[in-house]
Amino acid sequence: MKKLSARRRHPLAALVVLLIALVASGGLYAAFAPAEKAAADETAQSLAIDEGKKLYAVGCASCHGPSAQGTSDGPPLVGVGAAAVDFQVGTGRMPAQQPGAQVPRKKVIYTQAQIDQLAAFVASLGAGPSVPTEEQYDPTGADLGKGGELFRTNCGQCHAASGKGGALSEGKYAPTLEDVSPKHIYEAMQTGPQNMPSFPDTVMTEKNKKDIIAYLHAVNSDDTVEPGGLNLGGLGPVSEGLFGWVFGLGALIAVAVWVAARTAKAKKS
Amino acid sequence: MSTNENNESRSRGKAPAGERIADWADGRLGIYSLAKANMRKIFPDHWSFMLGEVCLYTFIIIILTGVYLTLFFHPSMNEVEYHGSYVPLQGQLMSEAFNSTMHISFDVRGGLLIRQIHHWAALIFIAGMIVHMMRVFFTGAFRKPREVNWLFGFLLLVLGMFTGFTGYSLPDDLLSGTGVRFMEGAVLSVPVVGTYLSFFLFGGEFPGGDFVARFYSVHILLLPGIMLGLVVAHLILVFYHKHTQYAGPGKTNNNVVGMPLLPVYMAKAGGFFFLVFGVVAVVAAVAQINPIWAFGPYRPDQVSTGAQPDWYMGFSEGLIRIMPGWEINFWGHTLVLGVFIPLVVFPLVLVAIAVYPFIEAWVTGDRREHHILDRPRNAPTRTGFGVAWLTLYMVLLIGGGNDIIATHFHLSINAVTWFVRIAVFAGPVLAFIITKRVCLGLQRRDKDKVLHGRETGIIKRLPHGEFIEVHEPLSQEQLHTLTAHEQYKPLEIGPEVDENGVRRKIKGSEKLRAKLSKAYFNDQSQIPKPTVEEYKEITSGHGHH
Numbered sequence: 001m002k003k004l005s006a007r008r009r010h011p012l013a014a015l016v017v018l019l020i021a022l023v024a025s026g027g028l029y030a031a032f033a034p035a036e037k038a039a040a041d042e043t044a045q046s047l048a049i050d051e052g053k054k055l056y057a058v059g060c061a062s063c064h065g066p067s068a069q070g071t072s073d074g075p076p077l078v079g080v081g082a083a084a085v086d087f088q089v090g091t092g093r094m095p096a097q098q099p100g101a102q103v104p105r106k107k108v109i110y111t112q113a114q115i116d117q118l119a120a121f122v123a124s125l126g127a128g129p130s131v132p133t134e135e136q137y138d139p140t141g142a143d144l145g146k147g148g149e150l151f152r153t154n155c156g157q158c159h160a161a162s163g164k165g166g167a168l169s170e171g172k173y174a175p176t177l178e179d180v181s182p183k184h185i186y187e188a189m190q191t192g193p194q195n196m197p198s199f200p201d202t203v204m205t206e207k208n209k210k211d212i213i214a215y216l217h218a219v220n221s222d223d224t225v226e227p228g229g230l231n232l233g234g235l236g237p238v239s240e241g242l243f244g245w246v247f248g249l250g251a252l253i254a255v256a257v258w259v260a261a262r263t264a265k266a267k268k269s
Numbered sequence: 270m271s272t273n274e275n276n277e278s279r280s281r282g283k284a285p286a287g288e289r290i291a292d293w294a295d296g297r298l299g300i301y302s303l304a305k306a307n308m309r310k311i312f313p314d315h316w317s318f319m320l321g322e323v324c325l326y327t328f329i330i331i332i333l334t335g336v337y338l339t340l341f342f343h344p345s346m347n348e349v350e351y352h353g354s355y356v357p358l359q360g361q362l363m364s365e366a367f368n369s370t371m372h373i374s375f376d377v378r379g380g381l382l383i384r385q386i387h388h389w390a391a392l393i394f395i396a397g398m399i400v401h402m403m404r405v406f407f408t409g410a411f412r413k414p415r416e417v418n419w420l421f422g423f424l425l426l427v428l429g430m431f432t433g434f435t436g437y438s439l440p441d442d443l444l445s446g447t448g449v450r451f452m453e454g455a456v457l458s459v460p461v462v463g464t465y466l467s468f469f470l471f472g473g474e475f476p477g478g479d480f481v482a483r484f485y486s487v488h489i490l491l492l493p494g495i496m497l498g499l500v501v502a503h504l505i506l507v508f509y510h511k512h513t514q515y516a517g518p519g520k521t522n523n524n525v526v527g528m529p530l531l532p533v534y535m536a537k538a539g540g541f542f543f544l545v546f547g548v549v550a551v552v553a554a555v556a557q558i559n560p561i562w563a564f565g566p567y568r569p570d571q572v573s574t575g576a577q578p579d580w581y582m583g584f585s586e587g588l589i590r591i592m593p594g595w596e597i598n599f600w601g602h603t604l605v606l607g608v609f610i611p612l613v614v615f616p617l618v619l620v621a622i623a624v625y626p627f628i629e630a631w632v633t634g635d636r637r638e639h640h641i642l643d644r645p646r647n648a649p650t651r652t653g654f655g656v657a658w659l660t661l662y663m664v665l666l667i668g669g670g671n672d673i674i675a676t677h678f679h680l681s682i683n684a685v686t687w688f689v690r691i692a693v694f695a696g697p698v699l700a701f702i703i704t705k706r707v708c709l710g711l712q713r714r715d716k717d718k719v720l721h722g723r724e725t726g727i728i729k730r731l732p733h734g735e736f737i738e739v740h741e742p743l744s745q746e747q748l749h750t751l752t753a754h755e756q757y758k759p760l761e762i763g764p765e766v767d768e769n770g771v772r773r774k775i776k777g778s779e780k781l782r783a784k785l786s787k788a789y790f791n792d793q794s795q796i797p798k799p800t801v802e803e804y805k806e807i808t809s810g811h812g813h814h
Contacts, residue, residue, distance in 0.1 A: 241580025
């Protein structure tokens, strides 16, 4: 003890104390916190995170930053959750081709396995909504009428009454919901991608989300029955007016020309 | 007298049944003299003269299908729960109007087809009226004696628009409810009386429980009744004035060259009615219109994007969409200029085209009757004005569909709106200038054709090596057609002072008229048509000119 106290005014004493404190706190942290992680170290989950991290470094880091902290070209991804990744990459929106008012839906370039790995990596950065299970978004047995009412109340302002999409300001838009898979609709509501507000379970319950998914499938998918014939894009009076002018009045004028050209004329010699 | 006639006819045997029926009818209706006067009424043949018929026939189709729809429609806003065939609306609360329209669409035999024929025919009816009006406008058919008929036609267009709007609102779906709300907003923007007017229209606070029943009466009774009367008056005047015709050999201001009403025109017009009905029915069978089930029932707390009126009201939508949201506060009262200014401009756009014939008549001072139509190129100022008006109308239509244009052409809606804001002012001016130049160019070409003949495209080499293009002289008929129009001279109001140096009294309106007349008919606004002397000089000359 004497030796120690004799050197307590040594110029390096402060450094030694600091080192001891750091080792102690670090050691304590290593002893407690990472203990659980260490237990799961060899699981598939951490493998997926590792793979996801590699994919992230190649395909996403240039805009979202090497540790997903976000840059001027892309928002931070800490805490967005696996559902957001599954939606953005699963609909082909990410990786984005170019910055712009809004990133469009396009061809999906990752396999579902790769998307899951990316999602696992992003989920490991911070807590966020996870990818829904099939029983969460499966619309069987949902209330179509209720779904329609919810859709018209919450979604129709931007996506139009039957989900054909619409314009927002400055080149942004609400995309058409035609043939979007139930899982992606669920995730979009959950995470609120791009310009869309999010509708977490506290705002819109799982059951309500199912109702909306069922309604959209009934009115805006390949299975939709159009009782009146061609739906002309489902855009309402603008496309109807154009069709009426071109094919309605246009045809009638063609008929008029035909009728007028055929008449009981005296033959010219 | 009848005794003698009866004896005579008995001696010759009974007259054929048709003749006896005609005799019976003549004794009561006077059809013989009526038929004698009108059976041989002549109508000229041209496809553009059948545009009015398109309107008449679609109007008849609308009435026929409309009657069918009234058999099933309930103009009531009582709330009911839906239990029809359309699954995605099961159990939803809706007005009886919406419910019965759903019933017509899904559960009445032929109901949806009839509904679609009714709606498509309405769109085509008003489109036909616009095109018919433009035909009359660009050919100058509105000149004396047809000014009143022009106004009748214009009234039919305006009434057609409002009949269409009230009909579009009847199903009480989310789309049309938004349209009615739009209209209510416009009414509310009227200073001082706006609120009272709105309460009067809707029987209280919007939407209330009255407006469907009220619009129903207006839609099926009031407006169509007036329109039917106007259509009859319009047709009587067409009969009375006789039809106009395009210039050509043998066609003068005092005759009509064409085919008699009976049998030729009756057959053609009757056949044409069925062709029109057929085309409209095919369109209605192929393409869906106003799918109210996709919009859902109207609720004031819901709204859908992409909400537009039918195309004929589209220009009013455009006016609202491009207007900046200005408002003024005045002693605690808000004046919503962003809505009120479009409301004021809306009728002005329509009236601009309606009053043009009277302005032109005043400028030309022409009080003669005109039965020969102008070629649009020979009236460059009128044609320019017409195209400018159409440009304004089209630009506003683009404004009304700015969101659809933005999403489908991948543009920013703000950019589309700004384009329309500028084009509303610049477009008509540009269109006027360009159209006038095009007309003058065509006039020059006509003059060239008259004097030098048609370019044949045959290149001939002369013995001394020169190449010339062979021009073929026009036939006498073609020469007549190209030179039949007359040209006005600018109005002269004489010097400002008389011979004694005293200032003459010239009214301001006369000065304006002279100025306009100069703008219409000076050397820059019409190419003097070739004179007989010019023609003779050139055609009598030797060799190529």
